[in-house]
Amino acid sequence: xxxxxxxxxxxxxxxxxxxxxxxxxxxxxxxxxxxxxxxxxxxxxxxxxxxxxxxxxxxxxxxxxxxxxxxxxxxxxxxxxxxxxxxxxxxxxxxxxxxxxxxxxxxxxxxxxxxxxxxxxxxxxxxxxxxxxxxxxxxxxxxxxxxxxxxxxxxxxxxxxxxxxxxxxxxxxxxxxxxxxxxxxxxxxxxxxxxxxxxxxxxxxxxxxxxxxxxxxxxxxxxxxxxxxxxxxxxxxxxxxxxxxxxxxxxxxxxxxxxxxxxxxxxxxxxxxxxxxxxxxxxxxxxxxxxxxxxxxxxxxxxxxxxxxxxxxxxxxxxxxxx
Amino acid sequence: xxxxxxxxxxxxxxxxxxxxxxxxxxxxxxxxxxxxxxxxxxxxxxxxxxxxxxxxxxxxxxxxxxxxxxxxxxxxxxxxxxxxxxxxxxxxxxxxxxxxxxxxxxxxxxxxxxxxxxxxxxxxxxxxxxxxxxxxxxxxxxxxxxxxxxxxxxxxxxxxxxxxxxxxxxxxxxxxxxxxxxxxxxxxxxxxxxxxxxxxxxxxxxxxxxxxxxxxxxxxxxxxxxxxxxxxxxxxxxxxxxxxxxxxxxxxxxxxxxxxxxxxxxxxxxxxxxxxxxxxxxxxxxxxxxxxxxxxxxxxxxxxxxxxxxxxxxxxxxxxxxxxxxxxxxxxxxxxxxxxxxxxxxxxxxxxxxxxxxxxxxxxxxxxxxxxxxxxxxx
Numbered sequence: 001x002x003x004x005x006x007x008x009x010x011x012x013x014x015x016x017x018x019x020x021x022x023x024x025x026x027x028x029x030x031x032x033x034x035x036x037x038x039x040x041x042x043x044x045x046x047x048x049x050x051x052x053x054x055x056x057x058x059x060x061x062x063x064x065x066x067x068x069x070x071x072x073x074x075x076x077x078x079x080x081x082x083x084x085x086x087x088x089x090x091x092x093x094x095x096x097x098x099x100x101x102x103x104x105x106x107x108x109x110x111x112x113x114x115x116x117x118x119x120x121x122x123x124x125x126x127x128x129x130x131x132x133x134x135x136x137x138x139x140x141x142x143x144x145x146x147x148x149x150x151x152x153x154x155x156x157x158x159x160x161x162x163x164x165x166x167x168x169x170x171x172x173x174x175x176x177x178x179x180x181x182x183x184x185x186x187x188x189x190x191x192x193x194x195x196x197x198x199x200x201x202x203x204x205x206x207x208x209x210x211x212x213x214x215x216x217x218x219x220x221x222x223x224x225x226x227x228x229x230x231x232x233x234x235x236x237x238x239x240x241x242x243x244x245x246x247x248x249x250x251x252x253x254x255x256x257x258x259x260x261x262x263x264x265x266x267x268x269x270x271x272x273x274x275x276x277x278x279x280x281x282x283x284x285x286x287x288x289x290x291x292x293x294x295x296x297x298x299x300x301x302x303x304x305x306x307x308x309x310x311x312x313x314x315x316x317x318x319x320x321x322x323x
Numbered sequence: 324x325x326x327x328x329x330x331x332x333x334x335x336x337x338x339x340x341x342x343x344x345x346x347x348x349x350x351x352x353x354x355x356x357x358x359x360x361x362x363x364x365x366x367x368x369x370x371x372x373x374x375x376x377x378x379x380x381x382x383x384x385x386x387x388x389x390x391x392x393x394x395x396x397x398x399x400x401x402x403x404x405x406x407x408x409x410x411x412x413x414x415x416x417x418x419x420x421x422x423x424x425x426x427x428x429x430x431x432x433x434x435x436x437x438x439x440x441x442x443x444x445x446x447x448x449x450x451x452x453x454x455x456x457x458x459x460x461x462x463x464x465x466x467x468x469x470x471x472x473x474x475x476x477x478x479x480x481x482x483x484x485x486x487x488x489x490x491x492x493x494x495x496x497x498x499x500x501x502x503x504x505x506x507x508x509x510x511x512x513x514x515x516x517x518x519x520x521x522x523x524x525x526x527x528x529x530x531x532x533x534x535x536x537x538x539x540x541x542x543x544x545x546x547x548x549x550x551x552x553x554x555x556x557x558x559x560x561x562x563x564x565x566x567x568x569x570x571x572x573x574x575x576x577x578x579x580x581x582x583x584x585x586x587x588x589x590x591x592x593x594x595x596x597x598x599x600x601x602x603x604x605x606x607x608x609x610x611x612x613x614x615x616x617x618x619x620x621x622x623x624x625x626x627x628x629x630x631x632x633x634x635x636x637x638x639x640x641x642x643x644x645x646x647x648x649x650x651x652x653x654x655x656x657x658x659x660x661x662x663x664x665x666x667x668x669x670x671x672x673x674x675x676x677x678x679x680x681x682x683x684x685x686x687x688x689x690x691x692x693x694x695x696x697x698x699x700x701x702x
Contacts, residue, residue, distance in 0.1 A: 039409075039469070083671035092407055092469050094671030096616055100663025105355065107656040112359035118654070241473050248470060292481035295474040299456075302466030302474075311467070 008148045010269050015153065016227065018265025019164045020045065020219045020236075024243035025250070025257045026171050027215035031077075033175065033252060034208030035188040035314040039095030040080055041216055042240025043102030048073040048220020050106040053120040053231035054113065056127045065127065065225055066160075070217030076102065077213030078206070085205050088318035099240075107233045118233035120224070129158040129226050158226045160218060167215065171254040184208050188312035191319040201319045216240075245298035252312065264294045331677075331684060341623060341669060343676050348664040355660055359652045366646060366653060373645025374638035378522025380645070382514050382529040386599070388630075388637030389529075392536040393591030394615025395622060395629040396543050397584045402624050403547055404580035405560035410457060410472025411588035412612030413479035414450040418589030420483065421445030422596050423491050423501050423603040430508035438508045442597060443535070443590060450589020451582040453479060458581030462574040468581070476612075487605055500604035510598045528599035536594075536633075539587060540626040546583070556580050588612060610659075617662045620670040636662070 024041045031038040051072035056065025076098055083094040107118040114120055134155035141151045175181040183204055187194045191201045223239075224231045246264055250256035271290030331340070353363035374384045394411045401408035408414075425445045429438045457471035487499040496502070510530040518524055547553040559566040559576045567573060595607050618636055622628025636658075643658040668675070 037469075039473075079667075083667065087672050087675050089671035089673065090407075091671075092409070093616070093620070093666060096409065096613070097663045097667035097671055100613070100617075100659050100666060102663075104656040104659030104661075104663060108355070108359065108654050108660065111654050111656075112652045118656075238477060241477065244470065245474065286485055288481040288485040292478045295477045299460070299466075299471055299474050299478075302471060303460050303464045304466070 004145070005148070006273070008152050010266070010273050012152050013269040013272070014262060014266040015157065015161065016265075017268045018261040019161050020222050020227070020239050021243050021246055021264055022164045022258060022261040023167065023215050023219035023222065024240055025246045025261050026167050026254060027212040027219065028244055028247045029171065029175075029250075029252060029254060029257060030184070030208045030211040030215070032247065032315055033188045033312055034184045034205045035191060035312055035317070035319075036081070036084055036205055036209060037091040037095065037316045038080065038212060039092050039244070040076070040098035040102075040240075041212075041243055042236050042238070043095075043099035044073045044076045044213060044216035045220040045223065045240050046099075046102040046106055046234070046236045047076055048217040049224035049235055050110060050120070050220070050231045052217075052221035053123060053224035054110070056225055057121045057123055057230070060124070060127055062127055062129050062225060066129075066218070066221045069221040069225075070214050073217030073220060074210055074213030077209045077216070081206050081209040084318060085202050085209075088320065091316055091318070103234065106231070110231060110233070120231040123225060123229045127225075128229060129160055129221075131156045131158055132162070158222075160222045160226055163218060164222070165258070168254050168258045175254060180207070185312075188314055191314050192322075195319070195321065205319075219243075242294050245294055248311075249298055249301055251310070267293050331681060335680060335684065337623060340673070340677060340680060341621070343680070344668045344673060345621065345665065347676075348661065348668040351664050351668075352657070352661045355657070356653065361650050361652050366650060369646050369649045370639070370642035372642075373649075374642035378514075378517050378520075378524045379527055380641055381522065382517055382524050382527030383641040383644075384634065384637040385513075385517075385533055386527060386529040386594070386637070387640040388633040389533040389536045389594045389598075390591045390611045391614050391618045391633035391636050392540060392630055393587055393594070394612050395618030395633050396539055396615075396626065397587035397591070397612075398615045398619035399622070399624040399626070399629055400543060400547070400556075400587060401580055401584040402619060403553070403560050404556040404576060405563065406458075406461070406577065406580060406584075407469050408454065408472055408581065408584045408588070409469055409616065410454065410475050410585075410612075411591070411615050412608055412610065413472070413476035414453045414585045414588035415591045415608045415612050416476075416483055417453045417479040418446040418449040418592040419596060419603045419607060420486055420491075421449035421589070422592055423486075426504045426508035426597065426603075427491075427501060430505040433507050435507055435509060435511065439510060439531075439593075439597070442508070442593060446589040446592050447586035448589070450585040450587070450592075452585070454581040454585025454588070455578065458578045458585075461581075462577040484605065487603070491603065498604075501602045504597065504601045508597055509601050510593075530594065530598035532590075532594045532598050535590070537630070539590065540630050543587075544626040552579065588615070591615075614662060617665045617669075620673075621665055 024045055028038050028041050048069040052065040052069030055068035056062055080094050080098055083089040084091040110118045110120055137151040137155035140147045175185065183194060183199055187201055187204045194204065195201050223235055228235065242264055246257060246260040249260040267290060271287055274285065275287055356363040356366050374380050394415065397411045398408055422442050422445055425442045426438060429441060453475060457468055457475055460466040460471050461468040491501050492499055493502045510532060513529050513531055513533060514524045514527055547557065555566065555571045555576055558569065559571060591611060592608065596603050600607065614636055618629055618632045621632035639658045639661055643655050646653050646657065647655045
């Protein structure tokens with residue numbers, strides 16, 4: 001029973017840890033499917049986290065916080081669009097720039113406004129997104145096996161967790177069952193064809209980037225308003241890059257993205273859980289190896305040793321109309 | 324397909340447009356300063372005063388600049404070959420492993436002028452090695468170099484933590500860093516050069532690796548513009564198709580360019596370890612690899628431009644420290660914002676003002692932008 005409880009705990013923290021990855025990964029999916037590389041997921045999550053926590057603590061409302069997180073994150077996504085769509089700049093350079101501006105400005109504004117060394121004030125419970133307890137969760141806790149699964153894994157998460165997992169089928173539906181999704185995929189593969197059909201390539205890509213901004217905003221809000229009771233500097237800690245890795249791992253498909261993020265979240269949860277405990281057969285695994293595993297797996301995947309990851313064809317190439 | 328932009332006179336292309344881009348980046352940075360309620364002009368004055376006001380400041384400025392020259396050159400060499408090496412941070416960090424091993428092994432037996440070349444080789448080799456795998460994967464397996472080098476940054480961080488808490492730190496110490504290097508692995512200071520001009524310096528880590536950085540800048544210029552290899556790299560950077568058609572081996576050129584880039588990134592680890600802290604510690608690179616991106620873009624990928632841009636960023640780092648002291652509302656993270664803005668305006672938005680400049684030139688003198696036709700006559 002101890003082992004079972006341990007497994008439930010690891011899976012529970014897997015869900016919690018994979019939510020920001022999942023949201024950021026789906027965010028990246030929108031922009032990359034539309035042909036815009038987005039290294040700046042990290043930065044957009046970070047400004048989302050800061051804007052969310054800062055405005056939640058000023059206006060005492062979690063929902064205003066979430067709204068501001070989305071707004072600021074979308075604004076950064078539009079800067080990326082302005083540079084890479086309107087001015088046909090290098091998308092990777094622009095993404096790197098956004099990460100730096102985000103990293104610097106969140107700490108500096110946080111310090112100037114709240115004077116807590118770059119942190120925002122700790123959020124009260126009504127300024128955060130609390131856990132939603134599903135009906136009967138407490139009553140069923142005693143039931144063996146199914147009880148803990150229902151009450152720990154399914155119930156008891158914040159609304160943003162459910163939003164993240166619902167975003168997966170929703171993204172699938174948008175991508176493969178709507179006109180917008182079809183055109184978005186087309187613009188990522190062959191923008192000239194879309195242009196010939198009389199559809200604005202730029203406007204489509206801007207809309208895809210707005211979707212990206214919304215999702216990274218939610219991801220940031222989750223970090224600072226659910227996982228943590230406030231903003232801490234550099235709190236994304238490379239999650240944007242892991243999300244990017246997960247996106248490649250998932251071969252730019254929404255359902256695969258969920259599994260990739262759950263896998264990376266699971267590795268993270270496991271490395272926390274196993275810190276210092278020796279494993280049977282293998283012996284003691286260095287924590288650093290566990291932490292590096294998502295990156296190593298991505299490199300191996302990229303090298304084509306686990307299937308081939310083929311990015312959208314027009315990714316990274318600014319669209320220039322023929323003249 | 325032709326380039327979407329017409330030609331400008333060279334001085335406008337290499338002088339005017341970068342200056343406009345930079346000016347806009349600094350204006351936006353000034354707005355951020357306004358946003359936290361300080362006077363941007365006074366902030367700029369404090370910054371320049373802090374960086375160049377006293378000998379001490381100049382020495383620190385040049386100390387920071389040394390690292391940025393290496394990382395800027397690293398980014399530039401790859402960029403000339405059309406590759407974006409975002410992994411300088413990891414390549415520099417992992418080079419610390421090579422430097423650590425060499426210095427710990429030899430600092431008690433060899434003088435510094437023998438340890439230094441060994442450490443240069445070790446650092447360059449480790450950096451090159453760390454760039455080799457992403458380069459190979461890009462060349463042969465088609466995986467995107469940007470993503471793999473980012474991944475390698477994180478892997479390097481894990482490896483270094485493992486090495487530093489494992490075998491590199493002394494057995495009886497808790498801190499994840501090597502022991503302090505002995506005299507045999509401490510680089511001599513260059514502060515006396517500044518003191519020749521009458522400035523007083525209490526203590527500053529400005530050291531001989533600055534000369535190595537300048538030498539490397541010269542060698543990179545020779546490589547890119549005066550050798551066959553550099554010509555091939557530039558050809559490949561301009562048009563991979565043309566390079567292939569000319570019989571340039573794609574695999575070879577990508578791997579060679581990335582390894583040189585990685586070696587340069589590796590050498591940037593010499594300055595903070597052997598030149599300043601006299602040990603290898605966690606996070607000793609502290610973002611210098613990423614500064615290289617801004618430096619390279621600002622220097623227009625030319626060694627002279629890179630040295631100047633590196634000194635400017637050294638000034639921002641040194642002056643920024645003084646600024647944080649003078650104006651508590653402005654922390655050192657202001658530099659990170661400026662860095663981001665420079666990358667944005669000098670890199671991603673480099674063509675934003677070009678059409679306006681072109682229109683201006685066209686109206687002043689049509690000949691300078693290559694418009695030969697007289698108005699009203701055909702065209």
